[in-house]
Amino acid sequence: MPYESLPALTVHAYDIGSGAHLTRLPYTSCSWSDGLNSSGSMSASIDYSRTAVRQNLWELLRCWRVILAVQRGDQVMHAGPLTSYGWDAESRRLSLDCGGCLTLLSKRLVLPRGLKDAWRDDAILVDEQHPASGMALTLTGSYPDIIRGLVAETLEWGPLPISLPAAEGGSYTRTYYAWDLATVADRINDITGLENGPEIRFDPRITGNGSLTFDLVADPEPAHHRWNAMVPGSRVILSKLDGDGADMTCQAWAVGGKDDDRTLMCRRTTTIPTDVGCMFLQSKDTEHTAVSELRTLQEHALADLARGAWPVETYTVKIGEEHDVRVGDTADLTVSDDHLGTRTIPLKITDVDGDSSSDWLTIQAQERIDR
Secondary structure, X not given: OOOOOOOOEEEEEEEOOOOOEEEEEOOOEEEEEEEOOOOOEEEEEEEOOHHHHHOOHHHHOOOOOEEEEEEEOOEEEEEEEEEEEEEEOOOOEEEEEEOOHHHHHOOOEOOOOOHHHHOOOOOOOOOOOOOOOOOEEEEEEOHXXXXXXXXXXXXXXXXXXXXXXXXXXXXXXXXXXXXXXXXXXHHHHHHHOOOOOOOEEEEEEEOOOOOEEEEEEEOOOOOEEEEEOOOOOOOEEEEEEEEEOOOOOOEEEEEEEEEXXXXXXXXXXXXXXXXXXXXXXXXXXXXXXXXXXXXXXXXXXXXXXXHHOOOEEEEEXXXXXHHOOOOOOEEEEEEEEOOOEEEEEEEEEEEEEEEOOOOEEEEEEXXXXXX
């Protein structure tokens, strides 16, 4: 692929409720990071100038009031709410830190919309079999439909610039209770963490009227790339490979919720590590105390096995922005390396990092298993 110069990076501020464009910011530096099934982050700095003073940034850039986006033209590289800032009066530099769309949903609780107007302070009977009126939210459909329903319900509490897909239909059911006070982001992560849970992205996009929205995309169709680091000028460089066996397991024990003197427990076992000579490994998962159904707890244990049957091997690759790679994409990377030899590695992209000082991206990927 011949290298072509890219449009300059720009940073913009958008209204956090409507997504309406507010202004372009005179930034000095900017970096961002995106990850699969995660919020990602962005940092920017502004060295004060006459332009910055005229924009009255003190009033504009308040936490949880604006969404900042780094863009090349209308292509949004990353966007998220402003969550913290720092002003260094001596150097006249403003530092800004942002999350991603899931960060917005970390500030929303899973609460039925009826409680917005009907809530009254009182003692609540915690009874999942016979919950008090309006205290339970039941969602049905595919797992992406349940995620869609969680977001749709929280939009009734206040607007956010999120666009939802059409429902798919399915047979799964989840009931969420108001007394758990779980965040929408946490419940979404619970679903994506299941053994057969979907992958999700909230893709930032500039609409026809110039506003910003996040498109909820479940199990996105990945773009496939073919990269040959041996070809001069390909702008693909294998940087390093890290292997981590901390989460490896042969047998996952999981604990769910408690009911009086009874506790939900399960275990799942695989022989994959021992078949290749590893010791017998056991692990625990105590993160699902709100789970009351055995089948759901078993799915979490299976997910632990799926993640832990092999060591986590992370390939770090530097690649030119013109390759237009996103988290969730797949790639076949051909390398000639002292440690790896000459081979083609099938990869799945899990993280993409960028910086305004360069038109190179740093990606992290794991070896994929094609089914």
